Amino acid sequence: MGISRDSRHKRSATGAKRAFYRKKRAFEKGRQPANTRIGNKRIHLVRTRGGNTKYRALRLEAGNFSWGSEGIARKVRVIVVAFHPSNNELVRTNTLTKSAVVQIDAAPFRQWYEAHYGVQLGRRRQAKGQETEESKKSKSVEKKHEERVKKMGKVEQALEKQFEAGRLYAVVSSRPGQSGRVDGYVLEGEELAFYQRAIRKLFVFLRVLKRKDTTIEEKARLLLNILRAPTQINRFPTSCAIIIGGATLLPRIAVSILLSLRRTLNLSGTYGRHDLHTRSIRIICTFLSALLAFTLLNHDDCWSRKRASSQGLSQLPEPLDLPSQHHLPTQLPPRLAGKTIDFTLFTTTRALSVLVITLWTGTQSSRYHPTHTNPQFAKFLTKAVDPAIFSLSAALIMHAWFYHPHRLPRSYNHWIHQAANIDRRFLQALRLARSGAWQYGLNNSRTNHLLRGVAADLHLPESYGDPALSIPIKCELIHSGCGPSSANCTPSGASGAPSSSA
Template identity: 35%
Template structure:
């Protein structure tokens, strides 16, 4: 898992756009931010790969002539040029941001005048809210349709046409929807958060005024974000084990890197759940884990589920010995060290960017990175220890030790307990960061409940949901910016400012 850092949006001289007419400032500001957010990471990725290649070449004992370096330099320039120019495509994210933000600000005044003519009985407040909602709904719908109009090889498939004369010869291209699903679910999640948060805030104010606010309601308020994070992260980890196609490729890759597990163990869990691997029966699955036994120096018989029931927990420990608690501790220490290499440079960069570093600011950066690393390390350790608890510690005593029970435990119970436990690590983080983290993982968890690709004829439903949700969030950001939480709540007021 990951989290969004505390990012304070400050208008620089460039993004203030004082030389631009006020009505156009949100449009241009949104385009610039959208362009930077879509092109910047790609440029950084290319440069980091180039640095890694150069480092490997420098450490190599066999140095070629300067010709390969020239080719490498040309390839780098070609890649950079392609990424920079691709960002100006009118069907990409920067244009979408400009249409959404610019359209909502430019259309608000004329739509409000239209509301005054068509619905004079409405109050001024109601007319303003309706105008803000409609002025965002229209460009949001059009902007998302703009993004969806661009074809992608991952969402295009060539299938054979059904023909009685020439079966299987002619083929047709079928386009699928789903490219913008993550963006739509992001908007839906924030809209739900805005609506529920506003309703709960009004209830709280009313109950406090009547002196009926209870400790239970106060506890519910404080535990909402941790519960959202725990449920969302549990769904994500379940999908990572059993339904990897439901996760974005980059997110799946990141989780795999953090989990640091031999993929053969994950395949064994998947096959156990699907019934391909059955304890006490020879279903031809020994070839999966026996090579792993050879790699780690274990007896080959451990990898044969027809003989060994269940697979020894020491194999899950991947070289940490037979003790589950020691394995959890080593997972924590290794994950903490890995996390610090990621969080510490990020926190130092954020501190240095704002003002010259001082010993106090550097210490705060180290403490912040240490807290975040402790959270992530605890998350990983609890997930693995939950698996071990169910397989070796508590599960056999509560459920039994017969072959059918062992099959059930490894078919989902052990992973389920790990998914339940790991989310509690969010309590290590501060309350403000729990909020950001809950809003970060919630849309990704929702995405695991939907197919990554679906029939293009049903795409209008997603577009409608996105437009309505974006209209709710933008209308709230103008009327009550504090109600829009997370990074989006800090970004929108700045972007919409004229």
């Protein structure tokens, strides 16, 4: 019996056979899956209905992959299948299908980046003695490269590490068994972070499976923990389910209960659903479900004990000892001080945004609305409010990250630290300058050694990082040996801080 895609041969829900009322049809036929593997190119042409053809790829070794943030595509070599959302067997056999996460060769994208921006990418692992001579460039080319780097030459740290390894994670977006091609896009941003976490968990589990000193019960317990952790009642997925379910299902249940009570008590009037204050019921149900979700999310005694027993600070530390990570308090946190401060900030910001937009759009019919009284001012407000609020919030967050990182949520600290990629010694120098411990012209052995080490690492004179000898700190040191990047570096450095760029 061949592969069939019809539903007439299946039994009904009660188990009875369906009536046989027509023969098989050619358009209901199916074919064996292609199971495209990584290897020398081998494609079969398959004739389909209407004289059309499909390209059944049995082996593929290269394809076109796009780098979305740069807007380019290159033909690259596919190295290995790293993750598959549906079946781990496809990872073991290196089977190429749509949505498979693969590792591709990073060399074509690196060559394009270095030619386009004039900056090396992913070369940190090379030995210092193997440095190649820089090719001569005209001043116009150098100026063009500098402008490109300033505009959009920054590569996120996770992607830069992949360039150092020579392999990039990418997702296959084509159907190799239908089109005969393996095309896709390079993973970036949140999507890359998600797949990296999934691949890490998968590799940990596979490594444990290969070990012979662990029993089957221990392996099953590890798999159960991996699957059970996201479904616990005090986890984020459960909170989302409670909030969404409470906002959609709970109002209907409440309305049905109230209607049944009215019928039972023989109250006068109609019994339609529109008599009830459905909007008030919906607001109350949403509030109760959100309250329950946040209570469950913060009710984690295990997390509270870990937070209390972790190494923290009972009082504000000295600026010299204040790293860029998040410090945890030694005492037990208050009952409502849970682990959702970043989520609370996000929801509060979104709620205020929705409230302001609703007030603005809901009062446009009034003749006193700014769109009627002063259209130019209203147009300016619509364009300037969002950037102004974003700039203000970003300034507050970055100021706290520079000088008081222990006041920010841990996730904020981690994300900003990864994105900024600033030497920790510059941050310590800034905090010391703010507290008054860092002063130009004073020989303080407790603080002056900070930037000397940075100068030594960059092969610059140590005097560049000594505030007693260099007033202000040299721009070459601040910009990692690249020289001054702007005309106002020197005036900013003379104001008392190490530099405005730090």
